[in-house]
Amino acid sequence: MTLKQFVSYKVMSLLQYNSYEQYVDHFISINDVRYLRNWKLSREFIQNACSKSCMGRLLSRQEYIDQRNNEEGIIKPLGISAVMLFGSSYKGNDRVLQQFAAREQLLLNKKTIIFLITRSSKGLEISGFIDLEQCFRESRFRNSEHYVDWPAIFEGKAKLTPHKHHLSYFEWNTSKVRLNDSDNFKVVQEGAHSLLMMHRGDHKMICVNPGCFCSFAKNATRSMHNSSIYGHCIFFDHVIRRSI
Incomplete structure (x- = not known):
């Protein structure tokens, strides 16, 4: 060890x-x-x-x-409930928030990565990949190091943004990138793929490169949703097909 x-x-x-x-x-x-x-x-x-x-x-x-x-x-x-769903009461029409709410229950047996491009408080463009399941789970504890106020997000009072502790964090103005493993995924840099995510549960590789149609790309379902709050947001849904 x-x-x-x-x-x-x-x-x-x-x-x-x-x-x-x-x-x-x-x-x-x-x-x-x-x-x-x-x-x-x-x-x-x-x-x-x-x-x-x-x-x-x-x-x-x-x-x-x-x-x-x-x-x-x-x-x-x-008073922290393990079955509490942050998005259960969301009734708005923002497409990305609807996807967050819809996936929260599914994340009990499905692991999702999301890709966001947004702007920092200084107006600078940043992007990153986020382990959505871990983000929801950690936010059930207010003293969590990476707590996210999901109730405020669904109420439109806050916004989910990539941070340096997420799977990837890219600052467009400086071209600096940070990569981190999460609870559900390992980041793998491999040849022409440049960036792959390996799911820790079934060890499937997921290719998150846009426009790539390699065999790894088949291990996740990609979908893009437009939002007045988030612009374009890409979801990579990976279903765990077997336990080991």
Whole structure:
């Protein structure tokens, strides 16, 4: 286990994982899988290697369940509902906000990336890819580092914008780009594709390059929607086809 993985283990919340398998996968790198050539074998190796001797010992399945239940118990007194839907009461006609509201329920079993081009508070154009499922989930906790006020967004009082912690963040005036992995996706830069997203659940590669019709592009359904608030917004919907 690397120092970076150990540090992330100490600070991560188990609520960000939907299953024990997803929690274990947090400790597996793409290089591990390429070396062993088998994801299931990589998972078994990590579990055996880290069950007793690694720093920040890997939790057993029962320990994971118990600690995750404890975390859920901590937030319940705060009145935070895990089934609360921010967009359930949205009745407006903005096409992009309608798509946000429609996808919120679907994101329980579907993972969506969105691409936004917008302007900063200084009037400068910025764009980025956002893990929509993670954005909704993190916003259920007001003390979250990346909290987004979704009720205000659906009320038209605030606007969703790309930030430097998202999957990608591009400042057009400086041509500076930042790339980050999210809970659901790993960013992969590979040859002519320039930018791919690998889903952590089923390990499908998603090509987000406009106009590309490679095999990876088939792993997500693209749709563009116009909005008076957001202009053009592109949604990449990836359906998880199998669990591992």
